Each structure stands twice: as C-alpha cells, then as structure tokens.
Amino acid sequence: MSTKQELAAKLLEGDRRALSKAITLVESSHAQDRETALALLDSIMPHTGKARRIAISGSPGVGKSTFIEAFGEYLINAGKRVAVLSIDPSSSLTGGSILGDKTRMPMLANNPAAYVRPTPSGSMLGGVARRTREVIALCEAAGYNTILIETVGVGQSETEAANMSDCYLLLLQPGSGDSLQGIKRGIMELADLIIVNKADGVLLSSAQESATQYMRALSLMQERMPGWQCPVVLCSSTEKTGQSETSAQIDAYFSHAQASGAFTQKRLAQKLYWLEDETIADLVDRFKRDKSIQARYAEAVKQLESGRSPARIASEFVSLLLNNSQKS
Amino acid sequence: MTHFKHSPYQDWESLALKERRKEAPDEMLHTTLEGIELKPLYTAADLAEIEYHESLPGLAPFLRGPRATMYTGRAWTVRQYAGFSTAKASNEFYRKNIAAGQTGLSIAFDLATHRGYDSDHPRVEGDVGKAGVAIDSVEDMKTLFDQIELDKMSVSMTMNGAVLPVMAMFIVAAEEQGVKPEQLSGTLQNDILKEFMVRNTYIYPPEPSMRIVSDIISYTATNMPKFNPISISGYHMQEAGATCLQELAFTIADGIEYARAARNNGLDIDAFAPRLSFFFAIGMNFFMEIAKLRAARVLWAEYIDKLFKPKNPKSLMLRTHCQTSGVSLTSKDPYNNVVRTTIEAMAAVLGGTQSLHTNSFDEALALPSETSARIARNTQLIIRDETEMTKVVDPLGGSYYIESLTQSLINEARKIIDEVEEMGGMAQAVVSGMPKLKIEESATIRQARIDKNEDVIVGVNKFQSDDEQQLDVRVIDNQQVRVGQLKQIDEIRSTRNASVVNSALKSLSAAAESNSNLLEAAIVAARARATLGEISDALESVYGRHQAQNQSVGGVYGRAFEHNEQFMELQSQICEFEEEHGRRPRILVAKLGQDGHDRGANVIATALADIGFDVDLSPLFQTPEEIVRQALDNDVHIIGISTQAGAHTQLVPEVMTLLKQQSMNDVVVICGGVIPPQDHAALYEAGVSEIFGPGTHIPDAAANLLDHLK
Numbered sequence A: 001m002s003t004k005q006e007l008a009a010k011l012l013e014g015d016r017r018a019l020s021k022a023i024t025l026v027e028s029s030h031a032q033d034r035e036t037a038l039a040l041l042d043s044i045m046p047h048t049g050k051a052r053r054i055a056i057s058g059s060p061g062v063g064k065s066t067f068i069e070a071f072g073e074y075l076i077n078a079g080k081r082v083a084v085l086s087i088d089p090s091s092s093l094t095g096g097s098i099l100g101d102k103t104r105m106p107m108l109a110n111n112p113a114a115y116v117r118p119t120p121s122g123s124m125l126g127g128v129a130r131r132t133r134e135v136i137a138l139c140e141a142a143g144y145n146t147i148l149i150e151t152v153g154v155g156q157s158e159t160e161a162a163n164m165s166d167c168y169l170l171l172l173q174p175g176s177g178d179s180l181q182g183i184k185r186g187i188m189e190l191a192d193l194i195i196v197n198k199a200d201g202v203l204l205s206s207a208q209e210s211a212t213q214y215m216r217a218l219s220l221m222q223e224r225m226p227g228w229q230c231p232v233v234l235c236s237s238t239e240k241t242g243q244s245e246t247s248a249q250i251d252a253y254f255s256h257a258q259a260s261g262a263f264t265q266k267r268l269a270q271k272l273y274w275l276e277d278e279t280i281a282d283l284v285d286r287f288k289r290d291k292s293i294q295a296r297y298a299e300a301v302k303q304l305e306s307g308r309s310p311a312r313i314a315s316e317f318v319s320l321l322l323n324n325s326q327k328s
Numbered sequence B: 001m002t003h004f005k006h007s008p009y010q011d012w013e014s015l016a017l018k019e020r021r022k023e024a025p026d027e028m029l030h031t032t033l034e035g036i037e038l039k040p041l042y043t044a045a046d047l048a049e050i051e052y053h054e055s056l057p058g059l060a061p062f063l064r065g066p067r068a069t070m071y072t073g074r075a076w077t078v079r080q081y082a083g084f085s086t087a088k089a090s091n092e093f094y095r096k097n098i099a100a101g102q103t104g105l106s107i108a109f110d111l112a113t114h115r116g117y118d119s120d121h122p123r124v125e126g127d128v129g130k131a132g133v134a135i136d137s138v139e140d141m142k143t144l145f146d147q148i149e150l151d152k153m154s155v156s157m158t159m160n161g162a163v164l165p166v167m168a169m170f171i172v173a174a175e176e177q178g179v180k181p182e183q184l185s186g187t188l189q190n191d192i193l194k195e196f197m198v199r200n201t202y203i204y205p206p207e208p209s210m211r212i213v214s215d216i217i218s219y220t221a222t223n224m225p226k227f228n229p230i231s232i233s234g235y236h237m238q239e240a241g242a243t244c245l246q247e248l249a250f251t252i253a254d255g256i257e258y259a260r261a262a263r264n265n266g267l268d269i270d271a272f273a274p275r276l277s278f279f280f281a282i283g284m285n286f287f288m289e290i291a292k293l294r295a296a297r298v299l300w301a302e303y304i305d306k307l308f309k310p311k312n313p314k315s316l317m318l319r320t321h322c323q324t325s326g327v328s329l330t331s332k333d334p335y336n337n338v339v340r341t342t343i344e345a346m347a348a349v350l351g352g353t354q355s356l357h358t359n360s361f362d363e364a365l366a367l368p369s370e371t372s373a374r375i376a377r378n379t380q381l382i383i384r385d386e387t388e389m390t391k392v393v394d395p396l397g398g399s400y401y402i403e404s405l406t407q408s409l410i411n412e413a414r415k416i417i418d419e420v421e422e423m424g425g426m427a428q429a430v431v432s433g434m435p436k437l438k439i440e441e442s443a444t445i446r447q448a449r450i451d452k453n454e455d456v457i458v459g460v461n462k463f464q465s466d467d468e469q470q471l472d473v474r475v476i477d478n479q480q481v482r483v484g485q486l487k488q489i490d491e492i493r494s495t496r497n498a499s500v501v502n503s504a505l506k507s508l509s510a511a512a513e514s515n516s517n518l519l520e521a522a523i524v525a526a527r528a529r530a531t532l533g534e535i536s537d538a539l540e541s542v543y544g545r546h547q548a549q550n551q552s553v554g555g556v557y558g559r560a561f562e563h564n565e566q567f568m569e570l571q572s573q574i575c576e577f578e579e580e581h582g583r584r585p586r587i588l589v590a591k592l593g594q595d596g597h598d599r600g601a602n603v604i605a606t607a608l609a610d611i612g613f614d615v616d617l618s619p620l621f622q623t624p625e626e627i628v629r630q631a632l633d634n635d636v637h638i639i640g641i642s643t644q645a646g647a648h649t650q651l652v653p654e655v656m657t658l659l660k661q662q663s664m665n666d667v668v669v670i671c672g673g674v675i676p677p678q679d680h681a682a683l684y685e686a687g688v689s690e691i692f693g694p695g696t697h698i699p700d701a702a703a704n705l706l707d708h709l710k
C-alpha cells in the first residue's frame, strides 16, 4: 500500500488486506504512524456509522467466542457481513499474548463474509478500547454492517464496551439459585439483551430456571432505555439453538431505539465521550512521549526531597506546562 | 568365614550424609516430574507400606503380571506399527516383516483415512499415503491383507475417528477371504477420549463418538470373541507431554468410562471387560516405567472390582501393548536412538507387557526405512532370544525400590482418578479440557527443562557431535499415491450398484438417528462398496464434525526462565522492535493439512508469547488458502508452519505461491517440526526463510526470528 490515499481507496472498496493494514496503522504505538492514521480516519469518516455495533460481554469461559461463531454464521446466512473484534485477550507477564480466537471461531476465520481480528492488549497506551473505536470505524468503511465486539466482562472494559456499542449483549451461565448474587448488579444494568448460554444437555433445565430468575431480577431494575425491558434469551452456541431468537430481539431493540430517537442520542453521546476520552488519553500520551517534558518532570520529582507536598509540586508543574504551551 | 552383623539403618544414613555433604536426610530426596519423592535408598523396612508385595502373577490384582507364567511360557508379541503409501506397498512390507520374525501386524493408516476423508477430498491433498497407508474402500483393505491369513495373524488397527468404515471394511475383506468374524483376532484402538485430549483424529463430537465406541464393543462381544474392540491408550498422552503419573491415571479413568458406557449400553461387565486392552508408552525413566505398568494392573483390578463387581476374574486383568517413546528420540546424532530404544524396550519387558513396538532410529526424520525398521525389530528379538531375560516371571518383583515406586504411583493415581470421577467421569473431564491442559502444561515444563539444560539429552543439549551424517530416509510421493487412489475410487464408483450403495448409506444415517447398531449398518455399506468418505459423511450428516476448543497454557515457560540472561536480552530486543515498529512482532503459528501433531505448535506458541511475541494460533487442519487468509487478516510479520506429518513438501510451496499472489512478500515464512534434511533445499527454494528441526532451543529460535525481521 504505497500511499495513504491508496490505502483509503482500497479500504473503501472492501479490500481485506487494506483493512488489515489500516488496523495495524491505527493500533500502532509509533508516534509517526499516528498522523497517518488520523488522516486516514478523516478520509473515511463519511463512510462510517452505518453498521450495527454489538458488544458481547460475559465472564471468562461463558462462551462468548463460541456464541459469536454460531451467531456470526447465522447473520452471514442472513446476508450480513460480520467483523469480529476482540478486546482484552489474555496477555502474559511479559506483554506477549496468545491469540487463540481463530481456533474458537474457525468458521468465521475462513468465511469470506467475515473478518476476525483479535487485538493483543500488550502495552497499548490508554487502554485497548481507545483504538477499538477507530477499528470499528475502519471495519464500517470496509463494508461490514455488523460489528461484534468480544469483551471480558471484568473491570473497566465492560463500561468501555458499552460506550462504543449500540447494543450490549450480556452472556450468562446457567447456574443454581444463588448464581444471581454472584453477578454484579452493575453489569446487569448495562445489558440491552441477556443471553443464557449453554442451554443444552444437562444444563438445559438449570438454564431455564436461571432465565426466569434473571427476568424477575430485571423487572425490578430501571430500564436502560425508556420502553425497553431487557429480554432474556436461551441459547446454545454448540447445538446452535437460540440464534434466531437472539437476532429477532436485536432487531426489535434496534427498531425501538431508532423509532424513539434513543439510537441517535446514544451515538451522539458516544461521539462526545470519544472526544473527551481521546483528549485525555492523547494528553497523557504526549506527556509520556515528550522528552523535554519528561526531563522537566524529572526536575519536579527532585523537589520531593525538599519535603513539599506532591500535590503542590504537581499543580505547579502542570501550570508551568500549560503556560509554556500557550506561549509557543 | 566371617559373618557380618546386620547394621542399623542409622549407620548407613550418617555415612550417606557425609558422602553427599548434607545436613539432613531430607536434603537427599529427589522429586520426579510426577511429584514423587525418591529416597536415595530403599530397604526392607519400606515393604511395610506395600499393599500387595506378596501377590502372585496371574492372580488378582495382577501386580506381577496378567499371566501365571508370563514369558517363561510364551514371549510377548513382536508387533511393529507400520503403514505407508498404497495398500500394495504396505502389504509387501508386512509380508517381508512377518518372514523376518514379526509375530503380529499393526496397521498405520494415513491421515486422510483417520479423519474420514477419501483420497480425492480437497482437504487432504498433502496427506494421502504420507504418514500411513491410504484406504478408500474394501478393495484397498483386501489388497492390504493379500496373502496374509486373517484367521491366523492377529491384526491391530490404530483407528479412532473413522472406526466404523475401517472396521467394517476389515470384516468384509476377511469375509471375502473366507474368514468369519468369530475367527478374527486382533485389536482396534477405538479410544476416542484420548483423541480429544491429545491425538486429534476425532471426527464427530464427543457424545456420538462415545456411542460409536459402545456399539463396536457390543458388536464384538457377540460376534468376535477373539477380538479386542478397544485399546485404551495412554501412549499418546505421554507422547504429547504427560508425565507417567498423568498417563497412568487418565488412562485408567478412560477405561472406567468405556466400561461404564458399555454397561449402560446393556452389556454385562463379564461379556466385554476381558477383551478390553491397554496401550502405554515407555519412555526413558526406566524404573518409573516398570512401576507404571505394575501399578496400572493393580489400579484396573481395584476399580473394575469396586465399580462393576464382575464374576469372571479375567475382567479384572489388564493386558497391554507398549511402544517405546518416539518423543525421546532425536534427529541429531540419530544412532543414539538405538540405545534409547533398547533401554525402553527392556523397561517394557521388565514391566510385563503383552506386546511391543520398538521405534526406529530415524523416528525424528521420517517413517522408518527398511534398515531402521529391521534394527528396531531386532532390538526386541535380541532381548527376547539372547539375554535370558524371559526365563523368570517378574524378575524385579520384591525389589524394595520397584515395589515402593509402584505403590507411590498407585497412591497418587488414585487421587487423580477419584478427582476425575467426581467431575462425572472422563468424558465430562475431557469436555472441560482439564486433562488436555494439564498435559500441555507438563509438555511446556519439559521443554523449559530441556532448553535450560536441566534435563540432558545427549547429542542435543549436551555432548553434541560434529559429525553430521545424513541418513537415507523413506520418501513417499504422495501425488503419485493420490493419483492411483483416485483411479481406484473412480473404478469402484463406476462398477458398483449405486442404488444398493445409496440405500445402505441411508440406513446408516437412519441407524445414527435411532439406536440400532452402527457397525452392522456400516458393514452393509462397506460390502456394497461404499467408500470410507461416503460412510463417514453418512454419519457426519447426522452428527456434524467436531471442532476443538483450544485452551492455552500461559506463563509456565516464562516463569522457568525468570532472571535468565538470554531471556531478558530477548525481551529488550522485543521492546526495541516495538518502539521502532509500533507493535510487537506478531507470528501466526500454523497447522496445515490433516496433521494433528500439536505439541510442537502449542509449546512454541506459549513460549514465544512468554518471550513477548504476539502469537496467533491457527486452528488445526487448515488449507494453505486458509492460513494465508488468517495471516492477512491478522497482519502478522511471520508465519511459522509447524509440520510433523510430512505434508510440508506439498503444502508449504502452496502457501508460498499464495503469498506471492496476494503480494504478501513482506511476510517471513519459517517451518518447524519433522523435516528431513533432504527436503530443506526445496523449501528454501520456495522462499522459506528458516527451518527449525526437532530439538530446537526456543530462545535461540526466537532470537533467529527477530534477526529475520531486521
């Protein structure tokens, strides 16, 4: 891909290799790549925003990848083009990772209507989500109309995923009566749709029981979107049952959201959030990268010896920085 | 003559402490990979802890052997595993071997056959006839046993995925030779649980696969009284990395699961248990291996008695085949392998095996040549006929050490088996992925120990030889074999009665949906000349094809290398790379064709990730197109093809061509695995940048990869 215009053009044609290189570009931690990446994003922005962005969340091992494999196949058979992005895969002590996603989604990995791209969480500055937003835009520009984002439902990543998707699917395990206590209320409140996965074999009856309990619990919670009561769907990703119900509920969700205006509102709010988040992340980035700032910071650190309060040192240091940049 | 007084143990202990310059006896203990603590000396006092040291051979719990007279009456069966190219070529090889002293046959099928594909299937292009013999129909099966009297020769068949068509074709081939099922003797491996764990030639999901196993057990129980319908195999677990203890415990737990499945299928335990047979690996840990076989017999007797209460004592008796360990053999300084195999064969004999395969010294290069196969066979003939080792039953029985070690293995294995039983049995445990992950963890620990020179392998990480001799290895032209097979398939398709075939296949699918015996239905189809692929498809249309879920070990390799200088140097190189390129080096570890050897790929993947690479792992069984597509989608710097089953000659150049077509010339391609030096030039010519053979030191390989990215 010789020039960035060419890259953008190819990307818009849906060229797989262009998409793949473009993702590498926006994910690059190299400062020089950033400018190119921003230019690329500028040129494709008009072509983004048309896909359904669906987050798939749930605790490790609940079956997210297997669900995506089964549901993705269903969507493709229905004529969709599906991009799968995974956030926060396992990362080892040293920062390297094993990305086994293709072993869990072998059909999607090889299907022409799908694109599966796992992102190593390694040493990404500002959290993986920061680049995932950009990757979503690239996939949309390349013509994927359904974006599935796999995220482990722990810590920050769940709210981040909710903040960049239109629809938040929460996968839950079938479990005994007290399993409900184990699930944080906060996560349930994020969900637009709850899937009780592994509703098959010996787990089927407990899955049905769990579904009833979840529904009861949900009825006591506030609606996340006015007029939308989060439904609970039973699903088996291995036996491939429940995909059409899932799809029907998602359709219903989108029609409701679009009709009520909630969809447009949410997208707008997410853009604002993106701007705010990126501003802060970029500031931190520049702070860390700039050698002269780092040198001055080292000076500030020395003031600790004088016994001054760290809060005071920080405040003076930041004022100094901001005044300086105003002058230059 | 002086008569020496019996000295107290303390006298020895203080002497020993002095010799070893240690303070306390505990400091002289050695912990094995199994986690068993060994003392430097065992004495008569240790016998107090032994449950069965007074037991006798031929009598439960069979600690000292399944038969009363063992080799003093009849030696073990010399059963060399072999198969390659066409049925005709393999048949000639078998007949020669029988003439040279082999006493039983053991058939190795090619990977297309294993996975239920006919030779004309597009996914098996590189695999036909490569790692075993190609069988598409009854006609091939008849050729395979041409001039071999199936009522006299016992035949073992290593088949698990495509068991139904293969067993059916075997029965029909015999029938057309004039031999009835009840006259057939031999063994079918038919152990599907370990396929999901380590051997990877499964076809259908676990549940229907277990049903197939039970149906075959039922069929042989009524129709083939001299045939072992299953060989419960630990062998592959050890070869995939399991410790002796893991191999022992998981194998017995597998056996329990099969017995349960057959009983739930309505069979009485005594109708089938006497025909359940076992298969273990014998590695270099000499005494551990001997103890393992003895412990296995006791455990089996105990658990079968407890869980199934058989009336026939034969139901409690564990009979086993053994094979020396292939993974202990090296491509470097390969004649050392003769010595290793000899030691292992002796352990198998001293442990009391019923039959034995000894590996060839070219094991880590290619399928055995005529010469290496002869020496392998002679290794056991020499032990049998020249050493007098066969003249006394269980010659090591009563050894303080052997008995203690046996007891330790029994005790530890009981814990694991009970844990598995608590999970709901081995079928459940296998679905959970637990045993597979444990074995992969052991494989990773072993790799780290070798790479850190903590475990010595002569000629590999110590005492390397400068004298690099190139062996003549067996070469198989898979394209030629494939063309021949295609012709044969065409001929069969044009001469058979299509409507008979179709209705036989329909009945087979119907049987799969009901509960009538699947082997019976498969026999009808095989007789009508349905091909192996067609029979497999008829079942696949009902059951689907199983897709493995890979879980990966993480951190084990890295922890072993904490503070290691080379390791830290690599990590800083990776940081530099990241600063320069905006991301870490990213490698796709790829498995092509029907090759299911995944130990090497998994170990490489986890080790490189611990070093700091981003590693994408491909699913098993990919075509060149699929690998190139995955490399493209993930935008990797390197494709690392791990290849063990010989298909590299065909498939790697195809990958290179596709990369060129996609103008992905910047992607570095390297190969690792079993690649004889004879093949190197062609691979380099095709554009491969580096070839890593067996015994590769992973940090060195990582450094090399980074060099290629500069």
Ligand code: B12
Pocket: B108, B109, B110, B111, B130, B131, B132, B158, B198, B199, B200, B201, B235, B236, B239, B240, B325, B326, B327, B328, B329, B330, B362, B363, B364, B365, B366, B367, B368, B589, B594, B595, B596, B597, B598, B599, B600, B601, B603, B604, B639, B640, B641, B642, B643, B644, B645, B646, B670, B671, B672, B673, B674, B692, B693, B694, B695, B696, B697, B698, B701
């Ligand atoms: C272990 C083993 C098995 C195990 C596999 C367990 C598993 N899950 O992997 C079991 C017992 C199940 C097995 C079965 C079979 N096996 Co086998 N097996 C071996 C054996 C003994 C060792 C391979 C191994 O795992 N070594 C240990 C690992 C760590 O080493 P490695 O793979 O070489 O990897 C190292 C390097 O090569 C390199 N490397 C490898 N890949 C990569 C990738 C990258 C990116 C890098 C940087 C480096 C690298 O680094 C690694 C670390 O040092 C070899 C013979 C041998 N000694 O090599 C035969 C061998 C590969 N098997 C063979 C055969 C024929 C089979 C069967 C097909 C037999 C049959 N007909 O049924 C079956 C079917 C298996 C299948 N599904 O494909 C043949 C293949 C013949 C050929 N190439 O022409 C061999 C060569 C034995 C022989 N001489 O006959 N096998």
Ligand SMILES: Nc1nc2c(ncn2[C@@H]2O[C@H](COP(=O)(O)OP(=O)(O)OP(=O)(O)O)[C@@H](O)[C@H]2O)c(=O)[nH]1
Pocket: A058, A059, A060, A061, A062, A063, A064, A065, A066, A067, A104, A152, A197, A198, A199, A200, A201, A235, A236, A237, A238, A239, B431, B432, B433, B549
């Ligand atoms: N019985 C059953 N098992 C399932 C189902 N879906 C997934 N599994 C199994 O659950 C295990 C975990 O599945 P994954 O899809 O890898 O789960 P995940 O949530 O993506 O896991 P992480 O990515 O590690 O967080 C695998 O062994 C799957 O085979 C299902 O619907 N039924």
Ligand SMILES: [Mg+2]
Pocket: A064, A065, A066, A104, A150
């Ligand atoms: Mg997952």
